[in-house]
Amino acid sequence: MPASRTSPPARTWSSSTSRDRPRVCSRSRGADMSRSSTIAVAYDCLFPYSTGGGERQYRAVADVLGDKGFDVEYLTATQWDGRTPVEENFRILPITGRLSLYDAGGVRRIPAALTYAASLFATLARRRRRYAAVIVSGLPIFNVFAARLALLGSGTRLVVDYLEVWHRRQWVEYSGAVTGTIAWALQRAAIALTPLATCHSQLSASRLRREGLRREPLVSPGLIDGAVEVAPPAPAASPPYVLYAGRHIPDKRVETLPAAVAAARETIPDLRLVVTGSGPSSDAVRAAVRRVGGEAWTDFPGFVSDAALHDLLHGASCLINPSRREGYGLVVVEANAHGTPVVLVADEGNASTELIDAGVNGVVSPSTRPEELARAIRDVIEGGDDLRRTARAWYDTALETRTIRRTVEGILSALPLPTPAPVKTKEDTP
Incomplete structure (x- = not known):
């Protein structure tokens, strides 16, 4: 019914x-x-x-x-x-x-x-x-x-x-x-x-x-x-980078990220993109990087160890996940443990957006259009250390209730x- x-x-x-x-x-x-x-x-x-x-x-x-x-x-x-x-x-x-x-x-x-x-x-x-x-x-x-x-x-x-x-x-x-x-x-x-x-x-x-x-x-x-054993939140690494962590499959829409980061670089010229993982969509992601001339500012470390992923999360300006569907969104929690805010995309199948308190632990972009994703990236980077502190505070509260x-x-x-x-x-x- x-x-x-x-x-x-x-x-x-x-x-x-x-x-x-x-x-x-x-x-x-x-x-x-x-x-x-x-x-x-x-x-x-x-x-x-x-x-x-x-x-x-x-x-x-x-x-x-x-x-x-x-x-x-x-x-x-x-x-x-x-x-x-x-x-x-x-x-x-x-x-x-x-x-x-x-x-x-x-x-x-x-x-x-x-x-x-x-x-x-x-x-x-x-x-x-x-x-x-x-x-x-x-x-x-x-x-x-x-x-x-x-x-x-x-x-x-x-x-x-x-x-x-x-x-x-x-x-x-x-x-x-x-x-x-x-x-x-x-x-x-x-x-x-x-x-x-x-x-x-x-x-x-x-x-x-x-x-x-x-x-x-x-x-x-x-x-x-x-609880995740991590150091207290620290300023994001310099130069700043946007991190994607996960498999490369069509539903994750990883191929939308290079154009979004290229648009964000118009106001943050030293911004980089780090894409971990691999999968059936990897060729499409690399092709998207080439289309925007992003070879010099994009890194593909592949699947990394838990320790390496923790280091990447701790230094990232934001974790970005443009997935069209998520049943929960544990990636939000894992990023916020490091004080790293998250950028997600609104979609009817994406339940992870329920975990985002706008301006507290991340931002939800209305779509994967480059200009809208770029705006969300700029918003979390401009949030600076204050946003990183509130993201970690969100995680500390979640540890008691979620x-x-x-x-x-x-x-x-x-x-x-x-x-x-x-x-x-x-x-x-x-």
Whole structure:
């Protein structure tokens, strides 16, 4: 049913409804656990063996659940060589072999999605009475059908987390007319079958309602995974540079940046552009640099280490992300941790703009037109040290209110699940 202006707001949660749970000693985890305290997290990727926002998010969810005393199994595909890695707060359960998830254009491959979903169904069907709850990613959408069917009648609670929710046109643009229309129809069916949905923006909540969700979704307070250890905000590097960090795929629109920086250089002549990462759109980005004669002021360091990225973020005049779609926008948080303001672009699929307080931690450009992006770049650079201080202050406040831990506590409160009993160890014996 389409959302209307009178629709009730999506449910959110706060610390007043959270429950503190005693931590279980990791050495004893598993053998002493009952079904009431065993939770599965299902996603086909796991950080750091694969990199990306979803990988980081679901790993953090598993870590927090384990830290709260739950016995956690992470159901994923093999992404490593040799033996299955051992983690402190959860067990990795590889349910399928290596998967080639993306094609050359950066689009999710349907055979890989179906393979993982089939393996997820088989695993959950075998272990259907083992889990008190299963948290599954709603992307790829086949996961929802696999988990729902496997758990029917088991008494296991199912939570579907929607990183993004697309309308029909987005699916068609991403996958073509036929495949995209089928994917959109499957998404609607999956949403209708979802017993408890979580998402991470009001944009996604609105789309879930519009696409047929039968109960109000839970909108998480945020996805910050602990404090980032960085130095206090400092003046931007000289000469100044604009930083892009991420993959080069069509939806990110990285190729719009050279013309925008060229326009900004009319008033900031020593401004540079640093573009990290790579991907299917890299050739288009380099061609855009050549069109504006930007070879001398553009750097392409490729994918860089976390330490190198932190250094780049700390010195950047701004982080710029012209993406047309984001389910949350963790990049805003990461940049603001360094006191670096962010430039985003308004778009109907870009939920990350919900994180921007104009003039406090960044600016939202109305479009990717060079003159408008250039104006946004100039605005944040002219904000100087004052803007860098307020961006860091925004981050410090977000650390108290927008964390993965708060998100997990909200899910646990919504289910709810029994508090796992602490396991007595030798250290606890008088």
